Amino acid sequence: MQFRIEALDQHYGSSQVLRHVGLEIAPGECMAVLGRNGAGKTTLLKCVMGLIAPTSGRVLLDGEDATAWSPNRRSRAGVAYVPQGREIFSELTVGENIEAAARAHGTYGTPAMEAAVALFPVLREMWKRSGGALSGGQQQQLAIARALVTRPRLLILDEPTEGIQPNIVAAIGEVLRSLKGRLSILLVEQYLDFAIETADAFVILSRGAVVESGRAEAMSRDHLTRFIAV
Numbered sequence: 001m002q003f004r005i006e007a008l009d010q011h012y013g014s015s016q017v018l019r020h021v022g023l024e025i026a027p028g029e030c031m032a033v034l035g036r037n038g039a040g041k042t043t044l045l046k047c048v049m050g051l052i053a054p055t056s057g058r059v060l061l062d063g064e065d066a067t068a069w070s071p072n073r074r075s076r077a078g079v080a081y082v083p084q085g086r087e088i089f090s091e092l093t094v095g096e097n098i099e100a101a102a103r104a105h106g107t108y109g110t111p112a113m114e115a116a117v118a119l120f121p122v123l124r125e126m127w128k129r130s131g132g133a134l135s136g137g138q139q140q141q142l143a144i145a146r147a148l149v150t151r152p153r154l155l156i157l158d159e160p161t162e163g164i165q166p167n168i169v170a171a172i173g174e175v176l177r178s179l180k181g182r183l184s185i186l187l188v189e190q191y192l193d194f195a196i197e198t199a200d201a202f203v204i205l206s207r208g209a210v211v212e213s214g215r216a217e218a219m220s221r222d223h224l225t226r227f228i229a230v
């Protein structure tokens with residue numbers, strides 16, 4: 001998907017949380033958004049998904065102005081969002097979580113559903129367990145698979161590595177890298193090594209504004225660390 005944000009402003013009451021944020025992701029690439037706590041990263045993702053309306057600015061999906069679209073319409077247009085904290089249905093089984101998403105998007109029983117599940121072998125093993133019985137890392141894998149079942153063309157991830165054991169972080173990183181080329185990824189991430197291994201481009205937010213952006217190969221680890229070190 002061709003994805004672009006133009007001059008996005010967002011306020012909570014009188015406090016301005018996003019300031020003229022602009023960015024663009026080339027089809028099939030991963031952009032990582034870095035920034036300290038409270039920089040506005042989650043707010044930015046919510047504006048992209050349509051969960052909150054920006055005060056001004058535009059969100060463009062394949063060149064179309066989607067700023068006023070509902071989250072549902074964005075989802076049908078190919079945007080999938082994995083929020084921080086994952087928000088899977090913990091009362092439902094792993095299979096039911098996947099199948100509900102697939103039914104809602106017309107992919108139930110299709111190769112697309114099977115392919116999304118196959119990316120995380122643990123999900124088949126745990127198919128009949130309730131979502132709430134999974135470890136945090138397994139829940140994150142379920143949340144990503146559930147997003148992928150919808151066949152997105154833009155995948156939005158809010159801190160997918162947060163609080164997750166290293167071997168699962170590695171598995172998630174491998175999956176994201178394998179998806180590049182087929183879909184675009186907007187990744188908010190505090191874990192710098194993961195972002196460096198995964199992203200093609202970076203945007204750094206500070207107090208709601210983009211203070212730095214560029215191709216991954218042009219940004220050293222030391223340079224990036226300066227912006228996110230507390």
Ligand SMILES: Nc1ncnc2c1ncn2[C@@H]1O[C@H](COP(=O)(O)OP(=O)(O)OP(=O)(O)O)[C@@H](O)[C@H]1O
Binds near residue numbers: 017036043
């Ligand atoms: N619903 C809300 N009402 C008022 N202020 C909010 C609300 N949500 C977030 N904020 C404030 O907006 C600012 C940006 O928050 P946001 O969650 O987007 O930052 P973030 O970069 O994602 O931070 P974190 O890494 O801690 O999640 C913060 O100062 C936060 O306190």
